[in-house]
Amino acid sequence: MTLYNEAYKKILDAIVSGKFKPGQLLKELELSAELKMSRTPIREALARLERDGLLVKMGRSYMVAYLTKEDVEALYEVRIPLEVAAAKAAAPKAPEHALRQLEETIDALLRESCAASPDPFRLAELSGAFHDLIAEAAGNAYLYEELRRLKLRLKPARVRIFLDVRRRLQEAQEHKAVFEAIRSRDPSRAGRAMEDHEDSVMKYIREVLLR
Numbered sequence: 777m778t779l780y781n782e783a784y785k786k787i788l789d790a791i792v793s794g795k796f797k798p799g800q801l802l803k804e805l806e807l808s809a810e811l812k813m814s815r816t817p818i819r820e821a822l823a824r825l826e827r828d829g830l831l832v833k834m835g836r837s838y839m840v841a842y843l844t845k846e847d848v849e850a851l852y853e854v855r856i857p858l859e860v861a862a863a864k865a866a867a868p869k870a871p872e873h874a875l876r877q878l879e880e881t882i883d884a885l886l887r888e889s890c891a892a893s894p895d896p897f898r899l900a901e902l903s904g905a906f907h908d909l910i911a912e913a914a915g916n917a918y919l920y921e922e923l924r925r926l927k928l929r930l931k932p933a934r935v936r937i938f939l940d941v942r943r944r945l946q947e948a949q950e951h952k953a954v955f956e957a958i959r960s961r962d963p964s965r966a967g968r969a970m971e972d973h974e975d976s977v978m979k980y981i982r983e984v985l986l987r
Contacts (some may be wrong), residue, residue, distance in 0.1 A: 779813055783821035786811055791830055791840055792897070792931050798842040801834060829929045845986045848933055852981070855926045856974040858919060859907065863954060863970035864963040865914035874913045878955050881906045882948075889948040896938035899947075900931065903938075906951055910958065910970075936985055943980055950976060 787807065790796045802822065808815045822838050825831045831838040870878075885902045888894050904927055911920040927934075938944045950973040957966040 779817040780820045783813055783817040784824055787821055792935055796840050798840050800840045801837045803837045851926055851930055852978050858923050859974055860967045860971045862911045862914040862919055864967040866910045867958045867961055867963040867966040869915050870913035870958055874909060875959055878909050882952050882955050885948045885951060889944050896935050899938040899944055900935045
């Protein structure tokens with residue numbers, strides 16, 4: 777892993793975990809000392825996080841962006857139809873190696889969900905990887921990149937979902953239903969399964985996280 781990628785991951789993890797809170801100012805010099813890196817990879821990582829929508833440029837510093845209730849709902853309004861389109865496209869196109877990767881990811885997601893002390897960050901990573909695999913199998917680079925950006929912007933909210941034992945188990949089962957639909961090579965079934973999953977996520981976010 778390059779220093780730039782390492783800096784990006786460490787700052788991203790700190791934002792998602794809540795260590796760096798919305799509205800907090802991040803400065804190159806302070807991050808350089810904290811992460812024990814030169815300012816160049818820190819600067820590059822901060823610029824990328826700004827492009828991803830997680831930071832806002834404030835003079836020579838960056839501020840951790842706020843994610844309001846309206847932001848979450850607006851982002852999901854854009855995300856849901858794109859995820860459905862990706863699932864529909866992936867069903868007939870996904871190569872066998874992609875199906876194996878999807879199945880392995882589902883198995884890992886189910887194991888982690890049923891563990892004595894599940895790691896919400898690990899679950900969020902597995903869920904994101906599952907959706908990434910579907911978007912990649914859809915064979916549309918523009919769709920893949922747009923979904924990547926949307927998922928990243930929503931990641932702080934997604935991690936909180938996996939703190940709820942009932943919701944994380946439901947998430948795993950919904951992901952499994954999407955996988956089985958894609959494996960059946962049925963675009964309509966895959967689209968319905970993905971839409972059901974995303975609608976379920978949005979309902980939980982509205983009723984629990986944003987209440």
